[in-house]
Amino acid sequence: SMTSMEPVERVELDAGGIVELAFGGLHLMLSGLRSPLVAGDVVEMTLFFESRTARRLSVPVRRRGAKS
16 A cells, blocks of 8 residues: 655644654654664754753664664
């Protein structure tokens, strides 16, 4: 079956709630990368929230389908 990727304006997250980001589901699309991502790399990113807070993350790059 054909899947489509549609951008969403926001992701609702209750205080203390969890939103799962996964291949084939809700995910972040990274653009403007200076070089290709390689398994073992770590990507630094910052998430900004409507409450005017921010959360800096260090996200490990894994092969698609690799276990965490």
